[in-house]
């Protein structure tokens with residue numbers, strides 16, 4: 001009898017794990033298709049979907065990579081001004097992004113990149129953003145805040161668009 005309960009428990013656990021995974025994969029994708037994007041612009045349901053995407057870890061990783069490769073001139077309100085492009089190699093960027101995600105206490109899509117990413121981070125980013133990623137108040141942004149400032153701006157813009165859409169109906 002005890003045996004049976006153990007088997008039932010295991011099955012329930014495996015089932016839940018599969019379900020979680022499925023939800024993560026459908027909700028967490030940062031690579032929306034063109035079709036999804038246009039649908040998103042047309043209906044409020046689509047807007048909600050795009051809000052979810054903006055909050056996903058995959059999006060956070062892509063955003064960090066983009067900032068590394070292209071720099072950041074978003075007027076985020078720091079005394080230093082803009083972050084120049086190419087502070088690290090494009091090849092190292094996804095690994096650094098995995099490490100920065102882990103600094104924020106989140107689970108990166110590729111946990112196996114964190115260790116290497118940390119080394120790149122310390123030599124390429126730590127000088128400004130601090131080894132702990134917490135930045136320097138007023139001068140360099142805290143990379144452990146959730147959502148990051150640039151993403152928060154995009155979320156606010158998407159919410160404004162959603163409200164306009166709701167009013168227009």
Ligand code: HEC
Pocket residue numbers: 063064067068072073074075076077078080081082083084087088096100121124125126127128129139140141142143148149150151
């Ligand atoms: C020379 C100093 C400097 C270095 C080195 C540097 N950054 Fe930055 N970073 C900044 C500044 C300043 C900003 C704010 C720019 C703005 O207002 O758009 C910033 C912004 C960012 C943002 C956006 C923050 C947000 O809240 O949206 C991310 C992500 C980021 N940096 C990651 C990195 C990573 C990863 C590295 C290493 C590859 C790095 N930075 C190296 C100065 C630096």
